Amino acid sequence: MKVTRRALAGLLATPALAQAAPAVVVIGGGFGGASCARALRRNGLAVTLVEPNATYTACPFSNAVIAGLRPLQRQRFGYDALRAQGIAVVHQAATGVDAAARRVTLTDGSVLAYDRLVLAPGITLRFDALPGYDEAAASVLPHAWQAGAQTELLRSQLDAMEDGGTVVMAIPANPYRCPPGPYERASLIAHFLKTRKPRSKLLVLDAKDVFSKQRLFEAAWASLYPGLLEYVPLSAGGRVTGVDLAARAVVTEFGNHAGAVVNVIPPQRAGEIARIAGAADRSGWCPIDPGSFESRLLPGVHVIGDAAIAGAMPKSAFAANAQARVCADAITALLRGAPVPEPRLLNTCYSLVAPGYGISVAGVYRPAEGVLADIPGAGGTSPLDAPASVREVEAGYAEDWFETITADAFG
Amino acid sequence: MAPRLALLLLLAVPAHAEEAPPGASGCFGCHSPTRADAAIPSLRGRDPAEVATLLRAFREGTRPSTVMDRLARGFTEAESRTIAAWVVR
CATH class of the missing domain: 3.50.50.60 (FAD/NAD(P)-binding domain)
Structure with missing residues (x-):
């Protein structure tokens, strides 16, 4: 032919x-x-x-922005390097x-x-998942789960809150973007309150009982934020089922929790x-x-x-x-x-529980029975008993990783 | 006609640099090939035998690390050597 x-x-x-x-x-x-x-x-x-969008606002490290540790400007990236590489960028x-x-x-x-x-x-x-929590409600009770104006809103609400106020966080069930992200956020908000508004409280309501890097987070909370951060898992009534916007409260099966600042991370x-x-x-x-x-x-x-x-x-x-x-x-x-070729993939996720205190979870993955599966024996979290020097090194690696990954993605 | 179309498409794809062995491209998630001031060291230009030896030490737990021990355990000695040879280019 x-x-x-x-x-x-x-x-x-x-x-x-x-x-x-x-x-x-x-x-x-x-x-x-x-x-x-x-x-x-x-x-x-x-x-x-x-x-x-002409500018991308990155979520990793946006919890540090919320806690006043970093300017939002450092989260922003453009596409000029992609254009220079010969990629047609259509906004x-x-x-x-x-x-x-x-x-x-x-x-x-x-x-x-x-x-x-x-x-x-x-x-x-999903603004249809929690009755009372729609896009308009998010302008009052921010999610800050897509970085940008929402990040600024939550940061400014925390700034404006009087010392002695209660901050409420609602965390969804799996799956959602950035599994350890809500717990890093809770940690850094607790750090903000401890250093800036020490009479305040943080109530963390979770729709699950088990979460990423849990033992590391809980050990850090017990040593850094005792009496300040209260964590309520699913089994203790932590699942948020809705929002009462007028009362600035989240709704659970066991009652409502109002806050001076309320951060609702909805299902996705x-x-x-x-x-x-x-x-x-x-x-x-x-x-x-x-x-x-x-x-x-x-x-x-x-x-x-x-x-x-x-x-x-x-x-x-x-x-x-x-x-x-x-x-x-x-x-x-x-x-x-x-x-x-059959791929092998890596992941490493750092979280900050305080400035200079980093923890990580890593994994190596390969296709098995139609899904990407953990390679047994590889991966896992930072050791529970690591000294402060290791936490500091991991916090530094977290920042370094951010510089590298954003350079790779955006030039 | 369809096979010809496929052939044209094939010919239009330029041969690209030697393909990354499985897992190797993931190294660049942390080890920047371009950032000179990085705390996490670049792998470019390193001796592949040295990198392979490091990967083995991380895998066997004989060299202290934060995350490299957890990642290196996902690869055999042969896989580590192949990756080491590729990431230093």
Whole structure:
């Protein structure tokens, strides 16, 4: 079978093929999407990144911003380095995905054709999950679980609170973005209160009994914040079921808890475009092949980062960045017609329980029985009995990691 | 027609730098290949045999570490050597 001139002309007229290299569209410019776009481009592919915001505000270390330990400005990153690398950055939202036709529609109605699509849409906060807690309520009782104006709002409320006030935090059940994040936040808010408003209290209400780095957090709380931080797990009535906005209170089965400052971290699901595209299942998250991150529901579409169901891998910036590299190499192999090698992925998540006091959890993962599974014997948390010098080193590594990961993602 | 189309696509993908062995690209999550002032050391330009020896010491717990012992235990000696050879390039 010969390719006739006419057929060839037809091929070249197809937008995705008229370019020198196959086209990959990446939706979402966070740690997963930006890192993946850069890795794909390094692999020689034509990449378009679709991200509505000109500036990304990073969540890791935003708890330090809330506690007044760091300016929000240090959380902000732009996309100039991606453009300089030859990535087309389009500041619009994706409004539709036609996986059969391999096309993405944008807010202005324009259409991007792709050979492979990467969805890295992060999370959507479920404002339908806790009665009384909708988007308007979040402007009074901040979630601060997507960094930016919400981070500033919670920080300014803590600043304005009178000494002797009660801060209330509501933490959701799994899965959600950044499993240890709420406990780091509780720690750093407690540090803020201890040093700035020592007659105040922090009440932490949790919809679960078991959480990431639990023994390390609880040991640190007992030694650093006794009598200041009260933790109420699910089994002691900690599950928040709703919000009474007028009373500035959260609702539990056992009564309401009002606070001068109330931080509600609501349940979450994959970013909205994942649902629109049809990449999310009934759980609200996106099932994927653990070797290539290709969607189990949409061929030719890959999902990385918080939106993906990544088995034992947590929803973290580190994980999103690691998945981005593996996904970029898988896409490159697929477009070359080469086999996708079985990946091995890493994660390391640092948390600060006070300035200069860092703890970590790490994992190594491989595909097993259709999901990303922990490699037995690897991973785990910082030792419970480590000296202060180790906590200080880990706090320093946390900062260093942030510099490295943001340089990798945003240049 | 479809196979030809696939072929055209294949040819258009440039051969890229030698593929990362499994797990290796994850090292760059912490070890920056570009930041000169990092507290976590860069791996670029290091002796691969030295890196492999360090990975073994972390894996076997004979060298003190914070997180490297936990990560190194996810790889065999042979895997560690392959990773070491790649990350120093």
